[in-house]
Amino acid sequence: MENQSLRLGVSDFIALTNQVLDGAYPSIEIEGEVASFKVNQGKFIFFDLKDAESSIGCFMMVFALRIPIEDGMKVIVRATPKLTKWGKFSLTVQSIRPSGEGSLKKSFELLKAKLAKEGLFSTDRKRILPYMPQKIAIISSTQAAGYIDFVKIVEQRWSGLDIQVAHVQVQGESAPDQMIRALEYFNQQSELADVVVLLRGGGSADDLRAFNDELLVRAIAASRIPTLTGIGHEIDESLVDLAADVSASTPSNAAERLVPDRVMVQQQVRGSLRLIWRHMDEVAESSQNHVQSQLERIVRMIDQQHLNTVESLRAIRSHLAAYDPQRVLERGYAITRGEMEIGKSITIEQARNIITAEVTNVTKK
Amino acid sequence: MSQKNSQNEPETISQKIAELDKLVAWFESDKFVLEAALDKFNEAKKVAASIEEDLAKLGNTIDVLKKDFSKDS
Numbered sequence: 001m002e003n004q005s006l007r008l009g010v011s012d013f014i015a016l017t018n019q020v021l022d023g024a025y026p027s028i029e030i031e032g033e034v035a036s037f038k039v040n041q042g043k044f045i046f047f048d049l050k051d052a053e054s055s056i057g058c059f060m061m062v063f064a065l066r067i068p069i070e071d072g073m074k075v076i077v078r079a080t081p082k083l084t085k086w087g088k089f090s091l092t093v094q095s096i097r098p099s100g101e102g103s104l105k106k107s108f109e110l111l112k113a114k115l116a117k118e119g120l121f122s123t124d125r126k127r128i129l130p131y132m133p134q135k136i137a138i139i140s141s142t143q144a145a146g147y148i149d150f151v152k153i154v155e156q157r158w159s160g161l162d163i164q165v166a167h168v169q170v171q172g173e174s175a176p177d178q179m180i181r182a183l184e185y186f187n188q189q190s191e192l193a194d195v196v197v198l199l200r201g202g203g204s205a206d207d208l209r210a211f212n213d214e215l216l217v218r219a220i221a222a223s224r225i226p227t228l229t230g231i232g233h234e235i236d237e238s239l240v241d242l243a244a245d246v247s248a249s250t251p252s253n254a255a256e257r258l259v260p261d262r263v264m265v266q267q268q269v270r271g272s273l274r275l276i277w278r279h280m281d282e283v284a285e286s287s288q289n290h291v292q293s294q295l296e297r298i299v300r301m302i303d304q305q306h307l308n309t310v311e312s313l314r315a316i317r318s319h320l321a322a323y324d325p326q327r328v329l330e331r332g333y334a335i336t337r338g339e340m341e342i343g344k345s346i347t348i349e350q351a352r353n354i355i356t357a358e359v360t361n362v363t364k365k
Numbered sequence: 366m367s368q369k370n371s372q373n374e375p376e377t378i379s380q381k382i383a384e385l386d387k388l389v390a391w392f393e394s395d396k397f398v399l400e401a402a403l404d405k406f407n408e409a410k411k412v413a414a415s416i417e418e419d420l421a422k423l424g425n426t427i428d429v430l431k432k433d434f435s436k437d438s
Contacts, residue, residue: 174435266420
C-alpha cells in the first residue's frame with residue numbers, strides 16, 4: 001500500500017506551518033526575561049526571551065517599542081509565533097511591556113532619564129494655565145471615578161464652561177494610542193481649547209503604565225494647548241505628569257487647579273466694591289479736611305491781619321502821642337500865644353494853667 | 366475668550382471681572398476726579414451685580430465627543 005503522507009516542498013511546508021501557528025496562536029502573550037537585546041540598522045530589534053529552562057528568539061520593529069528595554073528585564077510580549085524561511089522559529093513581537101515591579105521601575109527610570117536629557121521635563125517649558133479658562137478639553141474615560149470626581153468639583157466651583165470630552169481607554173495596551181489620538185484631535189481644531197486635561201483615578205503601577213508611554217509623553221510635551229494632568233493618587237508620579245504644564249495630584253485636585261472657586265470670586269468682587277467705596281470715602285474725607293483746613297487758614301490769616309492792623313494803629317498812636325503838646329506842657333514847657341510887642345496882651349498855656357500877661361520887654365536872642 | 370457683544374460690553378465672567386478691576390484701578394489712579402467718581406462707582410456696582418448673577422445662574426456645557434478614538438481616523 002502506498003504511503004499516504006503529505007508531501008510538500010520546503011517553502012510550502014514552512015507556509016503551512018505558519019498557517020497552523022496563526023490558527024493556533026493568532027496572538028499570544030509570553031512572559032520571560034530579555035537577553036541579547038540589540039537594535040540593527042536603527043529599525044529592527046532582536047532579543048531572546050528566556051526563563052530558567054528555555055529560550056526563544058524574538059523580532060520586532062523599532063517603532064513598536066514604546067518603552068526602554070534592556071537585558072535582564074522581565075517583560076510580557078504580545079507576539080505571533082513564526083517559522084522563518086531559514087527554518088528558524090521565532091516570535092514576531094507586536095508589543096512589549098515590563099512585568100513586575102522591578103522591571104516597571106527600571107523601564108520608568110530609563111525613559112525618565114532619556115526624556116529629561118532631551119529637556120521634555122524642563123521647567124522652562126511650562127506654561128501658565130489661564131486663570132479663568134472657558135473652553136476645556138478633557139481626555140479620560142467617562143466611566144472612570146476620577147473623571148466623575150473631576151466634573152463634580154468643577155460644577156461646584158465654576159460656571160459657564162464649554163467642556164468637550166474625548167472618551168478613551170485610560171488603561172491597557174491601546175490606551176496610549178487612544179489618548180494620543182484625542183490629544184491630536186484637540187490640537188487640530190481651528191478654535192483651540194484653553195486647557196487640555198488628562199484624567200485618571202488611582203490604580204496599581206501596572207494600571208497607570210499607559211501614562212509612562214514614550215509617545216504619549218512626547219505628545220503631551222508637544223501639545224499646542226496648555227496641559228493639565230490629574231492622574232492617580234498623590235503618591236503616583238508618571239512621566240506624563242512630568243511633561244505636562246501643570247500636574248495635579250489627583251483628578252479632584254486638577255479641578256481645583258483648573259477653575260477658581262465661585263465663592264472666592266464673589267468675595268473678591270464684593271471686596272473690590274468695598275475698596276472703591278473706601279477710596280471714595282477717603283477722598284471725600286480728605287477733600288472735606290482740605291476745605292476745613294483752608295477755612296481755618298483763612299480765619300488765621302484774617303486774625304493775623306487784624307492783629308497787624310491793631311499793632312500798626314498802636315504804633316501810630318504811640319508815634320502821634322510823642323507829638324501831643326499836652327505832653328510837652330507836662331514836661332514844664334508852656335505855649336505862648338499873642339503878639340510879642342511891648343504893651344500887648346498874651347496868653348501863656350501851661351499844663352495846668354492858662355495865664356494872661358502883658359509884654360513888658362522883648363529881647364532878641 | 367475675547368468675544369464682545371455689539372455694544373462692546375463685557376460678555377464673559379472673566380471679561381466682567383477685568384472690567385471691574387479696571388474700574389478699581391481708575392479709583393486708585395491719577396485719573397480719579399471726584400465729579401466722575403459716583404458714576405464710576407455705580408458702574409462698578411452694576412458690573413459686580415452682573416458677575417454675581419452669572420455665577421449664580423450659569424451652568425457648564427459638557428459634550429462627550431462621538432468620535433471613536435480607538436481607531437485611526
